[in-house]
Amino acid sequence: MEGLTEAPDADGIEKLVSRMKEANSIEDWSFILADYISWGNSKIAKHVGIFNLNSANDCPNKKTQENGESETGLCQVPWEMCYAGKAEKIYPNTLDYRRRQEFLWDCLDADTFGKALLKIIERKRNDVTAIRLSEAGDFRHNGDIYKADRVAEMLAEKGIDLYTYSASYKLSGWQEVEYMTVMESVTKADYGDANYTAFDKSDGKPEGFVWCPHDLQKQEGSDDPIKCGDCRLCIDGDVDVAIPLH
Numbered sequence: 317m318e319g320l321t322e323a324p325d326a327d328g329i330e331k332l333v334s335r336m337k338e339a340n341s342i343e344d345w346s347f348i349l350a351d352y353i354s355w356g357n358s359k360i361a362k363h364v365g366i367f368n369l370n371s372a373n374d375c376p377n378k379k380t381q382e383n384g385e386s387e388t389g390l391c392q393v394p395w396e397m398c399y400a401g402k403a404e405k406i407y408p409n410t411l412d413y414r415r416r417q418e419f420l421w422d423c424l425d426a427d428t429f430g431k432a433l434l435k436i437i438e439r440k441r442n443d444v445t446a447i448r449l450s451e452a453g454d455f456r457h458n459g460d461i462y463k464a465d466r467v468a469e470m471l472a473e474k475g476i477d478l479y480t481y482s483a484s485y486k487l488s489g490w491q492e493v494e495y496m497t498v499m500e501s502v503t504k505a506d507y508g509d510a511n512y513t514a515f516d517k518s519d520g521k522p523e524g525f526v527w528c529p530h531d532l533q534k535q536e537g538s539d540d541p542i543k544c545g546d547c548r549l550c551i552d553g554d555v556d557v558a559i560p561l562h
């Protein structure tokens with residue numbers, strides 16, 4: 317354990333810390349980490365794992381629409397419209413769970429994290445195609461970028477992709493990324509593989525962009541829109557993706 321951080325004040329943290337103290341092998345770490353990876357949700361296919369580096373409430377770019385840019389970047393949406401923030405308000409355990417995820421992320425070096433993740437994937441009966449980082453929150457510093465990219469390198473050796481979205485455009489570490497796919501969720505700098513930006517649909521499709529097929533199909537009334545993982549636009553990072561706003 318690197319011990320980079322103080323344990324946060326979050327429900328369940330004592331139990332997590334005592335499990336971490338007992339961990340002696342990659343297998344032990346994999347069982348701990350497995351409780352902090354989720355598989356799919358209403359927008360993401362089940363063959364994609366999700367892990368958050370931090371919560372929306374602790375996001376380095378929180379409320380930057382309202383208060384101006386942070387040291388790391390600028391969020392595209394005002395705080396009241398942040399889905400991740402809303403979930404932390406509505407569901408009682410979500411914020412604590414994400415704070416425990418951040419603690420685990422900070423305490424594990426990249427190789428231990430990557431090996432534990434690969435062990436989890438090995439144990440799964442179903443296929444795993446990708447890992448999505450940061451459904452909530454954002455990258456706080458270059459250390460997050462370097463660590464995530466090393467994990468991406470380890471996953472790539474097994475044919476599994478690691479992808480993320482980030483509005484932390486001021487971090488210089490993006491220029492060093494080799495393995496992870498990064499969707500730039502702010503158009504302030506050239507720092508990732510492709511853009512992921514919200515546009516008013518009534519203005520027509522922005523040039524050079526592709527509408528997110530999940531959001532488009534959902535807005536058109538589909539009750540089974542394609543999910544991330546089956547759609548690979550953000551995983552491959554080869555095209556700019558537009559999110560349709562009404």
Ligand code: SF4
Nearest residue numbers: 528530544547549550
């Ligand atoms: S473009 Fe595809 S991968 Fe990206 S958010 Fe939409 S459905 Fe998911």
